[in-house]
Amino acid sequence: MSTHRYRTPALAALAAASVVMMAGCATATEGGTTVEPTGDPVAGGELTLEFWPDNAAFACVDPFQTYWIEHRQVIRNVADSLTDQNPETGEIVPWLATDWEISPDALTYTFHLRDDVTFTDGTAFTADSVVLALDSAVETLEAAPGAYGGVYISGYESSTAVDDTTVEIHFATPNAAFLQGTSTTNLAILAASSYEATPEERCLGDVVGSGAFVLDRYAPGEGIDLSKRDGYAWASELNAHQGEAYLDTVRINYVAEDSVRVGNLASGASDIAWPRNPFTPEDAALLESSGATLHSRSLPGPSQAWYPNVSDGRPLAELEVRQALQKAIDRETYAATIYGPDYPVVEGPFDTTTPFFVSQADALAYDPEGAGELLDAAGWVLEDGATYRTRDGETLTLEAPITAETPGDVLLQDQLKQIGIDLQLPVYQASERASLTANGEYDLLVTYYTRADPGVLAWILDERYAGSKAFAANSQTAETAVAVQALFDAGVQETDPEARAAHYAELQRLLVEEGVSFPIFERVQYAATAPGVNGFRYTSESFLSYYDIWKSAE
Amino acid sequence: MSRYVLSRIGQAVLVLWAAYTVTFVILYLLPSDPVAIMLSANNVEVDSLTAEQRDAAVARLGLDRPVWEQYLGMLGAALRGDFGTSFAKQIPVSELLAQRLPATVTLSAVAVGFALVGGVATAFGATLLPRGRVASFVRRLPAAGVSVPNFWIGLLLIQVFAFTLGWFPAMGSEGWQSYVLPAVTMAIPTAAVLAQVLIRSFDDTLDEPYIATARAKGLSRFAVQVRHAFRNAALPTLTILGLLVGATVTGSIVVETVFSRHGVGRLAQESVLAQDIPVVQAIVVLAAAAFVVVNLIVDLLYPLLDPRIARTPRVSRA
Numbered sequence: 001m002s003t004h005r006y007r008t009p010a011l012a013a014l015a016a017a018s019v020v021m022m023a024g025c026a027t028a029t030e031g032g033t034t035v036e037p038t039g040d041p042v043a044g045g046e047l048t049l050e051f052w053p054d055n056a057a058f059a060c061v062d063p064f065q066t067y068w069i070e071h072r073q074v075i076r077n078v079a080d081s082l083t084d085q086n087p088e089t090g091e092i093v094p095w096l097a098t099d100w101e102i103s104p105d106a107l108t109y110t111f112h113l114r115d116d117v118t119f120t121d122g123t124a125f126t127a128d129s130v131v132l133a134l135d136s137a138v139e140t141l142e143a144a145p146g147a148y149g150g151v152y153i154s155g156y157e158s159s160t161a162v163d164d165t166t167v168e169i170h171f172a173t174p175n176a177a178f179l180q181g182t183s184t185t186n187l188a189i190l191a192a193s194s195y196e197a198t199p200e201e202r203c204l205g206d207v208v209g210s211g212a213f214v215l216d217r218y219a220p221g222e223g224i225d226l227s228k229r230d231g232y233a234w235a236s237e238l239n240a241h242q243g244e245a246y247l248d249t250v251r252i253n254y255v256a257e258d259s260v261r262v263g264n265l266a267s268g269a270s271d272i273a274w275p276r277n278p279f280t281p282e283d284a285a286l287l288e289s290s291g292a293t294l295h296s297r298s299l300p301g302p303s304q305a306w307y308p309n310v311s312d313g314r315p316l317a318e319l320e321v322r323q324a325l326q327k328a329i330d331r332e333t334y335a336a337t338i339y340g341p342d343y344p345v346v347e348g349p350f351d352t353t354t355p356f357f358v359s360q361a362d363a364l365a366y367d368p369e370g371a372g373e374l375l376d377a378a379g380w381v382l383e384d385g386a387t388y389r390t391r392d393g394e395t396l397t398l399e400a401p402i403t404a405e406t407p408g409d410v411l412l413q414d415q416l417k418q419i420g421i422d423l424q425l426p427v428y429q430a431s432e433r434a435s436l437t438a439n440g441e442y443d444l445l446v447t448y449y450t451r452a453d454p455g456v457l458a459w460i461l462d463e464r465y466a467g468s469k470a471f472a473a474n475s476q477t478a479e480t481a482v483a484v485q486a487l488f489d490a491g492v493q494e495t496d497p498e499a500r501a502a503h504y505a506e507l508q509r510l511l512v513e514e515g516v517s518f519p520i521f522e523r524v525q526y527a528a529t530a531p532g533v534n535g536f537r538y539t540s541e542s543f544l545s546y547y548d549i550w551k552s553a554e
Numbered sequence: 555m556s557r558y559v560l561s562r563i564g565q566a567v568l569v570l571w572a573a574y575t576v577t578f579v580i581l582y583l584l585p586s587d588p589v590a591i592m593l594s595a596n597n598v599e600v601d602s603l604t605a606e607q608r609d610a611a612v613a614r615l616g617l618d619r620p621v622w623e624q625y626l627g628m629l630g631a632a633l634r635g636d637f638g639t640s641f642a643k644q645i646p647v648s649e650l651l652a653q654r655l656p657a658t659v660t661l662s663a664v665a666v667g668f669a670l671v672g673g674v675a676t677a678f679g680a681t682l683l684p685r686g687r688v689a690s691f692v693r694r695l696p697a698a699g700v701s702v703p704n705f706w707i708g709l710l711l712i713q714v715f716a717f718t719l720g721w722f723p724a725m726g727s728e729g730w731q732s733y734v735l736p737a738v739t740m741a742i743p744t745a746a747v748l749a750q751v752l753i754r755s756f757d758d759t760l761d762e763p764y765i766a767t768a769r770a771k772g773l774s775r776f777a778v779q780v781r782h783a784f785r786n787a788a789l790p791t792l793t794i795l796g797l798l799v800g801a802t803v804t805g806s807i808v809v810e811t812v813f814s815r816h817g818v819g820r821l822a823q824e825s826v827l828a829q830d831i832p833v834v835q836a837i838v839v840l841a842a843a844a845f846v847v848v849n850l851i852v853d854l855l856y857p858l859l860d861p862r863i864a865r866t867p868r869v870s871r872a
Contacts, residue, residue: 056824059643200644220643221824222816253725255814259709260724263717269724429829 041241041535041550046249048270049544052277053256059220060203063188064137064149069299069450069525070274072185073543074224074252079188079209082111082130084236085180085452085540087297090355092179095236096125096189096210106174106495111182113165117234119191120214127161129189134159134169136195137187143199151451151459152181154492174493176500177455180355184451184541210234212245212547224252226546239547240535246550258283265528266290271551272536273528274544281340291531298344298351299523299542300452302460305349306400306444306518309474315396316443317477320378322515325398327371328419329412331364335521338408344524348508349457349517353542356454356491356504360512364519371419382420389420397422400444401436403429412520437471445471448523452540454504458488461516476516483510562853566846573842574632577835578625632839638832642825647836650821655840657727658810658817661740662802664733668741669798673748673791680749681756682779693753699746704805708739708812725814736813740805744798751794755787762786789860796852800845 055068063075082097097111117125134156141150155173162168171178181187191208205218212235213226232244255261258275262283265273267290279287284294308316308325315321335343344352348360375381380389380396389396398416402409402425413423428436436442449456458465462485466472476484487507494500511517525542535548612618619627631638637647676695683689715735716724722731759765760783768778806819818837825833 053824055642056830057642057828203644219816221820253814255725256811256820257709257814260712260812260814263712264724267717267720267724269716 039552041246041548042553043244043246043550044248045246045551046251047247047272047533047546047549047551049250049252049272049274050255050261050264050270051252051274052254052258052261054221054254056221058203061205061207061215061218061224062140062199062202063185063190063207063209064140065144065147065199065203067148067449069541069543070276072450072541073274074215074226075185075188075207075209076211076539076541076543077213077226077250077546078207078211078215079185079190080117080211080234081184081188082113082182083179084238085183086238087353087538087540087542090452090540092183093237095183096234097182100179102179102495104495106176106493107171109169109171109178110162111167111169113167114234115165117210118231119208119210120229121191121193121208123191123193125189125210126164127167128164129192130167130169131159131161132192132195133187133189140199149186151456151465152178152184152187154465174495176492176495177453180453185543213250221254223254226250226252235547239545240537241548245547246535247546250546262286262528265292265530268530271530271533272544275526278339278343278524278526279528284340287528292528293531293533293536295527295529295536295538296524297538297542298353299450299525300351300353300355300540301450301523302349302448302457302517303346303351303519304446304448304521304523306446306520307460307471307475308515308518309440309443309445310477311440311474314440314443315398316515318378319515320374321380321396323513324371324374324378324419325416325421326364326512326515326518327367327374328416328421329364329518329520330366330415331519331521332366333415334408334411337411338406338521339524344522346519346522349511349519350454350508351522353452353540354454355452356501358505358508360508360519363509363512368419375420380420387417387420388422395422396420397424398443399424399426399441400446401426401428401442402446403427408520434468437468437474440470440474444518446520447471450523450541454507455488455492457507458492461511462488476514480510480514480516484516558857559854562850566850569846570839570842574629574835574839575625577838578628581831581835582621582624632836637836637839640825640830640833642828642830642833647832650833651818651836651840654816654818654821657815658803658806658819661733661736661806661809661815661817662799664737665740665744665802665805666795666799668737669744669748670795672741672745673752676745676749677752677756678779680753681760682775696746696749696753699742700750702742704739704743704808705812707742708736708809711735711739712812727815727817732813732815736809736815739812740802740809743805744801747794747798748791752787752791755790756783759783759787785859789856792852792855792859796849797845799848800841803841803844 051070055071058066058068060066060068061071061075063079066072066075080096082095083092083100084095085092096117097113100109100111102109111130113125113127113130119125134153137149137153138156141147153175155171155175157170157172159167159169169178188209191210194202194206194208197206204220205215207215209215212229212232214229215224216227217225227249228245228247230244233242235242253270255264258277261270261273261275262279264270266286273287278296279294287294308322310317310322316325332345335345345361347364348358350357375389375396379391381391382389398421400409400423405425405427409425413425416423437445447460449459459467461472461475463469463472463481464485473481484507487503487510490503491500491507494503512519525538527536527544529536532552533549534552535550537545537548539545617624628638635648639646640650643650676692680689680693683692712724712735715721722734724735726732756779760779765778765783768782769775773781803818806817807823808819809815810817810819811823818840821833822837824830825837
C-alpha cells in the first residue's frame, strides 16, 4: 500500500482552498467542523501514522529499556501489562492480572492472572512469564545501568510463581509505586522467546507480546509496521470495545519536517499526525480547515522545568536568588506567546495529568516587584542606568546551556532581563551534557520524564536513584536533599492513598519554595486525526491506543 | 598514457587514506570523551558508573590500547570493509550502509541526470536564443538557482506538487514518483552551476576564429554550437561535474531530511546528532570515495576529449 493515497473530497477541498489563497483573496473556509462518528465501527483498513524523527541516539523498542515516548506508544499496542491505568482518575484496573493484593508492609505483591492469554508466538501467558520478565529486567539493568525501566523496580528482590495463575513479587525495600509501574509499557510482559534474545536484539524489534497488534517490522529511522493480532480477547475495561482490534494494519512513518507532517494530514496522505512539539497556531488553523480533528492532553510526569546548580560560588546557591528567579518567570505570557492563547499555563513541578498533582499556581505567580525586592535584600542591586544587577562589581549572570535556541529561550532571557538578571544561553552538544553536569558548568538545565506517577522525579532529583548523580546533587542544598529524599521515600513506602497524597503535596510545595524546580511550561501531547478516523483514545501516559480506532467507509 | 593513469589512481588512494586519517584524528583524539559519548548513546550517564564499571566499558570498547594500535587496527578493519558497530543502532556499520546506500545512489543518479539535461539545455538556450529579453532572462536563471536555499525549494515543491496538485508524494521511497521531487530539488543548484560554467565557456569558445570559419562555410548556428563549440566548451564543465557528483552526497543530507527518505544523507544527519562516531567516520570516507572515484573518472576522460592533456602530464592543471 502506498503512502501516496488521497481521499478525493479532502484533496478537492484543499486544492480549492490553496487556489483561493494563491489568488490572494483568502476567505473563510467551511472546514473546522468536527465530524462525529457515524454508525457502528467498521473493521478493516490501514492506519497511517506520522511521528517526528526516530531517536537518533538509541534505536530501541524493548519495553524495559526505551525511554522514547513514541516507541513506548507503539509498545503499548503490541505488549500488554499486568494492569492498566485510568487516564481520568489514575485508578489502576485489571488487565493481564484479574486482581491483586499488596502486603501491609508494601514488600510483597500478589497478582492473580488471566488464564486465557497467549503471546503472538502461540505460547501461553502464565505466572512463569511474569517471573521471567522481572528477572530479565534485573539482568538488563546490570548490562545497561541506566535502562529506563529501572525506575519501576527499585527495591525488587525476587518473584515466585505460586501456581500457573498466581505470582508473588518480593521487594527488599517498600515500593508503593510498583502497582502503577505494572501498568506502564516498561513493565509489559513479553514471551519467553524475547528474553532469550540479547537486549540489543530486543531493541531492534525482537519483541513478542500479547497485545492487540503484532510488531511486524521496526526499521530504525524509517518506520514501524504493525498488523492485527487474530483472536485477541483480553483488552482492559478502559477500552470502548472487546475482542480484536478494528484496524488490519498500522503503518508508522518518521517525518522530520513539521510542515510535511501537517501537509500530509491536511492533504489526506496520512491519517494521524503525532508531533512532539505542539502545533503552531498556523498549523492548527490549516489542519482544522482541512476537516481534521485536533486532540491534546498533558503528558503526566514532571513539567518542562529548569533544575538549578546550587553549588558554592554559583549565584543560585543563595535561596533569595532562587526565590527571585521563581517570581521572575512570567509563565502565562510564555504559554500564550510561544504556544498560543489556549495553551495551559504550567502550575507546578508536575503536569496536571500526574496523579497526586497539586497546583502551586499561587507560589508561581509572576511578581517582578517581589523578585526585585528579594534581590535588593540579597545585595544584588541595580545601579542607575545599568541593565543588570551587580554585587561587589560582579554581574548577576545565570548560564542556562541549551542544545538549540528556541523562541521560548529568548523570551525567558528577556523576562529575566526585566528584573536585571543576565541569562546566558550557551549552546552545547547533547553528548557534552555528561561533562557539563559533572563539572557543574551551568546554573540552570532542563530535563523531563513521562510517567503517570510523581515518584518518577526521584530519577532526576534523588541522588540515590538519579540517572545523573551530579545533576541531582547540584540541584539542591544538602539540607533540602534530606527533606526531598524523605518525601520520595515516604511517597513510595506509604500505601495509604491519603497519606501518600499528603507526602507528594508537601514535596511539590517544597520543590517550588526551595527553588529546586523552576517550572516553565506544561508539556502537552498534541495529535491531529483526519476525517473518518474514529475511536481516538489517549492512555494514562498520553500515548495513543490504536485498539479502538476505526475508519469510516470512504 | 599508462603513467598518467597510474599517477591519477595513486593520488586517489592517497586522498582516501588522508580522509580516513583526518576523520580518525578529529573524532577520536579531540578533547572529548568517547566513553561518555558511547555510554550516553545507550542512555547511561558516565557519572553514574563506578570506576570499575567505567574501566570495563573502556576495555570493552578497546579504548585502553595505545592510540597507534587503535588506529592501525581500525584502518586494517576498514580496508576489509569493517567499520565497526553503530553505537546508536547496535548493528554493523557496513550493514547499515548497505541498507541505506542504494536509495541515495539512485536518487543522486537521477538528480545528476536532471542536472545535466537542465544545465546543458539552459546554457544552449542562453547562447542560442536571439539576443533580447528572453535570452537575458534565461542567462540569469542559473544565478537564481544557485542562490535559492535547497530546503526551501524542496518545501515549495512539496507544497505545490504534493499538497496542492497531488501529482507526487511528499515523502517516502516507493515508486518512481517518489524520486521526482527530491531529484528536482537536488538538481536545481547543480544544474545552475553547470549552466553558469557552460554559458561562460560557450561565450569564450564562440569568439574563437575557428567558429567564424565554420560559420563562413555556411553551417547553421545550431550545428556550429553542437559540433564545434560544445566539445571544446565542455572541458571546464566536466571538471565541475566531477565535483558536483561528489557534492550530491552532502546535498542528500538536506533533501532526504525534507522528503523523509531513508538514505545515507539522513543517516549522516542522525549520526552526527547522536555522535555515532563509527557511522560518521564511514560516511566521511564514503563521501571522500565518491569524490575521488568521480574525479578519477573525469581525469581519465580528459585525454579522450582532449588528447593534448595526457601528452603533457607535467603541466599542472589547476
